[in-house]
Amino acid sequence: MNTSTEDLTEFRAEVRQWCREHVPADWRRAQTLAGDAEFVAFQQSWFQELRSGGYAVPHWPAEWGGGMSAARQVVLYQELAAHDAPRLVLGFVSIHHAASTLLAAGTAEQRARHLPAILDGEIWVQGFSEPEAGSDLAGLRTTARREGDGFVVDGQKLWASGAAHADWCLLLARTDPAAPKRRGISYFLMDMRSPGLDVRPVRNAAGESHFCEIFLNGVVIPAENLVGPVNQGWQVAQATLSAERGMTMLELAERLGNAGFRWLVEACRGPAPGGGRLVDDPRVQDRLAELETEIAGLRALCLGLVERHEAGTAGPADASVVKLYYSELLQRTMDFAVEVTGLPAHTELRKPASSGWESGAWVLDFIGSWEWTIPGGTSEIQRTIIGERGLGLPREPVVPA
Numbered sequence: 339m340n341t342s343t344e345d346l347t348e349f350r351a352e353v354r355q356w357c358r359e360h361v362p363a364d365w366r367r368a369q370t371l372a373g374d375a376e377f378v379a380f381q382q383s384w385f386q387e388l389r390s391g392g393y394a395v396p397h398w399p400a401e402w403g404g405g406m407s408a409a410r411q412v413v414l415y416q417e418l419a420a421h422d423a424p425r426l427v428l429g430f431v432s433i434h435h436a437a438s439t440l441l442a443a444g445t446a447e448q449r450a451r452h453l454p455a456i457l458d459g460e461i462w463v464q465g466f467s468e469p470e471a472g473s474d475l476a477g478l479r480t481t482a483r484r485e486g487d488g489f490v491v492d493g494q495k496l497w498a499s500g501a502a503h504a505d506w507c508l509l510l511a512r513t514d515p516a517a518p519k520r521r522g523i524s525y526f527l528m529d530m531r532s533p534g535l536d537v538r539p540v541r542n543a544a545g546e547s548h549f550c551e552i553f554l555n556g557v558v559i560p561a562e563n564l565v566g567p568v569n570q571g572w573q574v575a576q577a578t579l580s581a582e583r584g585m586t587m588l589e590l591a592e593r594l595g596n597a598g599f600r601w602l603v604e605a606c607r608g609p610a611p612g613g614g615r616l617v618d619d620p621r622v623q624d625r626l627a628e629l630e631t632e633i634a635g636l637r638a639l640c641l642g643l644v645e646r647h648e649a650g651t652a653g654p655a656d657a658s659v660v661k662l663y664y665s666e667l668l669q670r671t672m673d674f675a676v677e678v679t680g681l682p683a684h685t686e687l688r689k690p691a692s693s694g695w696e697s698g699a700w701v702l703d704f705i706g707s708w709e710w711t712i713p714g715g716t717s718e719i720q721r722t723i724i725g726e727r728g729l730g731l732p733r734e735p736v737v738p739a
């Protein structure tokens with residue numbers, strides 16, 4: 339990292355102090371079984387709290403309210419995780435995916451309209467996936483047809499996280515059905531209050547409904563909401579997808595090391611069913627040592643990725659290595675937690691909204707950990723990227739549709 343040690347020490351002390359004063363002490367209890375309205379209100383107020391400290395969008399350019407060096411962001415995420423600050427689950431797509439897309443490919447008007455609005459709490463959803471078009475995203479079938487000053491959209495989106503609370507959507511739609519798959523897609527900013535749009539939540543295995551289906555029936559999008567040229571939305575989408583990696587992974591790795599592993603060790607200090615403490619069992623000690631080593635490895639991988647990203651030397655598969663390793667290590671950690679904590683943990687089925695997987699309700703966290711091997715490219719897709727782009731192995735055979 340290119341910032342001096344002294345500078346970072348001072349900055350760390352500043353963030354630490356801020357966290358002590360501003361992280362809501364009882365947020366997990368207050369958010370347990372919170373309804374939708376309480377969840378949204380809490381997320382919005384925490385975002386504004388972070389904003390007042392200058393910590394809401396550290397990765398944005400300085401002119402838009404960010405400008406923090408990568409080294410400082412590392413410290414920030416370490417301290418937020420260490421103080422068990424709530425995660426910005428509701429604003430995740432807004433501050434990462436939407437902002438990166440607007441900065442990379444948006445017009446000056448689109449940036450001026452939406453970046454300040456995001457800082458004021460505008461919520462975005464990513465409308466990419468469709469039935470039968472997830473890993474094969476280029477196979478999407480939602481259409482946008484030019485009509486006068488706008489485009490008329492028909493189709494369906496699936497697994498859209500947070501769509502029920504969103505103001506705007508990053509939408510991919512097919513504008514040239516005759517063109518090769520990737521060359522006939524355009525990228526739009528869609529107002530979620532548009533007539534013809536219907537959002538239906540989908541309940542997941544943990545009983546939550548954070549992702550949704552979006553049905554689009556003759557929805558009109560003004561032409562000024564097109565991002566990039568018509569039929570070149572695939573290129574724009576790459577800016578959106580790359581925002582899911584990098585610093586966001588660093589934050590998640592820190593959460594795993596703090597909330598996840600630290601709580602697991604505490605649980606293992608508790609009584610074992612046959613007497614004594616779980617942690618007195620050498621098999622438990624071995625497994626904890628293994629997991630701790632793997633978490634240290636994950637942190638090192640993340641820091642390496644950030645450094646290479648800053649230096650412009652990141653390889654084409656580096657982010658995939660981190661995503662794959664994080665999501666599968668998370669599963670292994672939660673799997674062990676469920677195994678070792680036994681029946682009381684299995685019956686705890688209440689978790690705080692705003693917590694993501696790291697709720698301390700181990701069974702729900704175990705179920706939640708499986709989600710991470712799917713979005714942003716499944717583990718199988720990450721392995722293909724690592725094989726082909728990272729290791730230069732032959733490309734996988736393409737099966738004709």
Ligand SMILES: Cc1cc2nc3c(=O)[nH]c(=O)nc-3n(C[C@H](O)[C@H](O)[C@H](O)COP(=O)(O)OP(=O)(O)OC[C@H]3O[C@@H](n4cnc5c(N)ncnc54)[C@H](O)[C@@H]3O)c2cc1C
Nearest residue numbers: 464465466467471472473497498499709712713714716718
């Ligand atoms: C928690 C969560 C949040 C999400 N949030 C959003 C969101 O906000 N917006 C959005 O647009 N989407 C979102 N998604 C959708 C996600 O991007 C897709 O689910 C993902 O891309 C996988 O697509 P699929 O579900 O169609 O599975 P499929 O692509 O049908 O894959 C099924 C299985 O086949 C394997 N497979 C497919 N193709 C290959 C291949 N070429 N080689 C090897 N194996 C292959 C996959 O790895 C997988 O195991 C979310 C998903 C989850 C789980």
